[in-house]
Amino acid sequence: MKGYDPLERALQWEKEVYGSGDPSSVHSALRSKAACYEEASCFEDALLTLDRIRLYLLSPEEQSEVLLSKARCCFKTGDAGAALGYLEESGRADDFPDIYSVLLASSWRFSESREKALVFAGEDEIRREAVVNIFKKAPRPRKEGTATFLSFFPPAGQIYLGDPLRGIGTMLLNAGVAGFTVVELVNGNWITGILGGGVLLNETFFKANLQHNLSRVEEVNSDSVKEFAYSLRELLESFGKQD
Numbered sequence: 001m002k003g004y005d006p007l008e009r010a011l012q013w014e015k016e017v018y019g020s021g022d023p024s025s026v027h028s029a030l031r032s033k034a035a036c037y038e039e040a041s042c043f044e045d046a047l048l049t050l051d052r053i054r055l056y057l058l059s060p061e062e063q064s065e066v067l068l069s070k071a072r073c074c075f076k077t078g079d080a081g082a083a084l085g086y087l088e089e090s091g092r093a094d095d096f097p098d099i100y101s102v103l104l105a106s107s108w109r110f111s112e113s114r115e116k117a118l119v120f121a122g123e124d125e126i127r128r129e130a131v132v133n134i135f136k137k138a139p140r141p142r143k144e145g146t147a148t149f150l151s152f153f154p155p156a157g158q159i160y161l162g163d164p165l166r167g168i169g170t171m172l173l174n175a176g177v178a179g180f181t182v183v184e185l186v187n188g189n190w191i192t193g194i195l196g197g198g199v200l201l202n203e204t205f206f207k208a209n210l211q212h213n214l215s216r217v218e219e220v221n222s223d224s225v226k227e228f229a230y231s232l233r234e235l236l237e238s239f240g241k242q243d
Helices: 006-019 023-039 043-050 060-077 080-090 097-106 110-121 125-135 144-151 156-160 164-186 190-242
Strands: none
Touching: 006 023, 023 043, 023 060, 043 060, 060 080, 080 097, 097 110, 097 190, 110 125, 110 190, 125 190, 144 156, 144 190, 156 164, 156 190
């Protein structure tokens, strides 16, 4: 529509909110304002507006619509966990098997995600096979305990976290420090060997190796599940394009 500005319209709806003492009118204005923000791709502003709505004053159908709007906005902002929570709370998650599948995958709920993806694929055998194959590549979460144990055997810890080149570099660095310590001790330089070697090993083994690996576990898990969810989303979107 010529001359239409969704943000300007959102401001007009806010005036309706302050100009009305009727809860029904207030909530209607807030929902309309949030819709304007969504249209303008201002999803965080839309969420803030929707948060002002008192769900207990709405009918079950209206509550479901508001929760779906929140899920949509969270999905657009990349907050998959919140989007999944709102979608399931709406009671209509099964109406959107493709989005539901992607959000479940983002939360490591691969079995449920696979089930919803197959529902979206329908009876088409090629699509169903594509879904089955992609879930064969679903990542496995890395564990801090395993990363800690393997870190004592460089480069095993780094390989476990998908960074073998850094592991090789760390192994060589630790070997060099250990060699320096042994040489100093053999030559009778006890202070240099013990203190110097200890300081260097603290930097190369504990900080650059053990602590670094532990700090990487959450990052690696987050990156791997996001990458998988993105690939799944692309696959399911391709089904829709084919239709």
